[in-house]
Amino acid sequence: MRREIPMAITFIIGIVLLASYYFTGTLPGTSWTLANVSKDITTWGVIVAAFAVGLASVNLVRIHGNKIARKRPDWIHSAALIFTMTAFIVVGVYNKHFPANETASTLFRNMFDNIYSPLGAAMFAIIAFYVASASYRAFRARSIEASFLLGAAVLVMIGSAPIGALIWDQFPVISKWLLNVVNTSGQRGIAIGLAIGGFAASVRILLGLDRGHLGE
Secondary structure, eight states, rough: OHHHHHHHHHHHHHHHHHHTOOOOOOOOTTSBBBHHHHHHHHOOOOHHHHHHHHHHHHHHHOOOOOOOOHHOOOHHHEEEHHHHHHHHHHHHHHHHHTOOOOOOOOOOOHHHHIIIIHHHHHHHHHHHHHHHHHHHHHHHOOHHHHHHHHHHHHHHHHHHHHHHHHHOHHHHHHHHHHIIIIIIHHHHHHHHHHHHHHHHHHHHHHHHOOOOGGTT
């Protein structure tokens, strides 16, 4: 029963959500429609996701609290994480319940604009170096395919830079064509493959063939 009941719930909810896109009439003997039932299920999904975030926060505090208590290496980073998370939660909840308090609103806005946003920008700037390193390794002309990739990347970068139009006025045209035609075609092929893969995975979950969500 520990497997059958979760599998049955998954199957019923999945079928209801799918059927709500195709059937608009009321359910037999009731005034409910599949759209209303689907909306309620989606609302419960948001509630479950909120509890999952809360559980993840508790687990985060437990793990890093243990690291702080044992003074393990880099425990100061764990202390900074717990302190900032607690500060954001307290200020955010207070600001949500007392929006008329200008001091709380200003503090929350300053914490977001002057702490979170700059740190996020710095993180993306650091990631840019890793992207550049990965691009250098990927663009090595070791094969015909890599040579085409390298050539397209060079043309796109030259056409996007202001100096490209000064060298030759067709560089921006070529760059735009590569982005709008070649790149878009590849992205659409990937999107179609993802859609087919997602559909196949959904069918496997509904039929009980894939039981990863049950911990297996």
